[in-house]
Amino acid sequence: MTQVFFAEWRKLRRPTLFYGTLASVVGVTALITSLLYLLIDSDQGNSNGGEIINRITLATPHGITIGFSGSAGLLGLVALCVFASQTAQEYTYGTLRNLLVRQPKRLTLLLGKFVSMSVFTLVSVLLSAVLSVAIAFSLAGKADVATDAWTTSAAGSELIHTFINVFLSVIASGTIGMILGLLFRSPISAISIGLAWLMVVENLIAAVVHHSAKWFPGQMITTISSGGDHNASYLYAVIYLAIFLTISFGLVAYLFQRRDVSN
């Protein structure tokens, strides 16, 4: 497992992927956190879906985390793309056969890759958290938002909880990407189907069919990142996603173990 982890890490740390992904994370976090403060007086809203988050809310201990948690959705999409492409490209490049000759225990190979990509995700989420907090402090004065509550222990606790929630939600998105990569064996198919489902299909059905959101993984990922919302409680979302991802990952892992590697 350790060998698989470090072998995968060698691939993940190549400059175009490593710095490219981190640049995306920086861009997404900077954009969402900055807009939260720069558009604070806008009638169009300053957060997801045109929601208005006012100065009073931002000035609470929770306020410091709002920009960061708002980035979770897009960070999740970045993770989905990385997990899906890193998994499915082994098929398209034909490199899977090389890997399996060197590590014939297929489940070990899969888990090692997963852990390696999860650590990569952890680095990304950590960067996003640090950047979001830094931007929040630097723009708070300009937006006339009080920051006294942000330096309290309550704010620290909020930050840790939000970090865990965002990390879990991003890992869940990445896991879906890996599942799709194993299933479709093509980065383009896996990513396009994943994005279309999470961004379009789920939202459409959830908007049309009452109370259906709690059955959709993408919706529950959003619920986790926000620590619980109107769709479902935090605990429900965690349990639902844990069951959904365990069963889905188990099925594709079984397929991966049994399937002939013929390309």
Next chain:
Amino acid sequence: MSQIAISATDLSKRYGERMAVSHASFEVSLGTICGFVGPNGSGKTTTMRMLLGLITPTGGSATILGESIASPEKYLHGVGAMIEGPAFYPALTGAENLRVLATLGGFPTDRVQSLLDRVGLGDRADSKYKTYSLGMKQRLGIAAALLPEPKLLVLDEPTNGLDPAGIQEVRELLRALADDGTTVFISSHQLSEIEMISDSLVMLRKGEVIFAGKTQDLLLQQQPTIVARSNNSKDLEKLLKIAKESGHEGSIVNDTVHILGPREWAGAFNKLAFDSGIVLSELSSVLPTLEETFFEMTGDLQ
């Protein structure tokens, strides 16, 4: 320890109604070079995939270095392989690609540079794989196969895309490895190469093994050709007639007569020709090449 590197018994693979490999049985001795030949689609790569645990046989069994192919983790640490050509990550350098595999296999990464030097890629180690020519990619594939310092090397068409000098280098490399005790199981369409380097041969046709044994034994089983030449081209028809009257088939090829017959009959043929007033300027007995034998046995005229 067994002296057998590969042993297959009734090894089979079925895809739906099609038998890709049917009851293949053969053995490859340790420390030898075994050529694996057959027309396109005859089941060579499928057999190699089964031996490496990449696909599951639908029948039969096989052992590699004494271990069943049902447990590839027990023998693959001692096996190097390149199947269906080289496959690497285009955005990584040649050296980094090898380091990925070395790390995965638990081999020292300081082995990478010496292997790249050995296959003639030392000066391009830090170039991205996507900039490599086909021949360079093949060399990198061979270097990757050598990473574990293997007891068994399984190579599928390793000389594809190599220039004549490269082919000769690979031939010398494989011979040196075999001399050091490495078993080499190699498929190739370069039959002249296989004939030159292989100690034994496994020949497939439509998924079935039609020969497994020493290369020399296969060639000796074939009918030699007696080649006769006369200074007078008008004598060629007469020579052909003499051969046919003695029960030997033959044909005129350019300015020579080719007669199928045992080497021992050449002397008698020379006497018959002399008695008919024909003086031969050349008389020799040649065994068919592996290529000719291959076409004869497989009926493949590619």
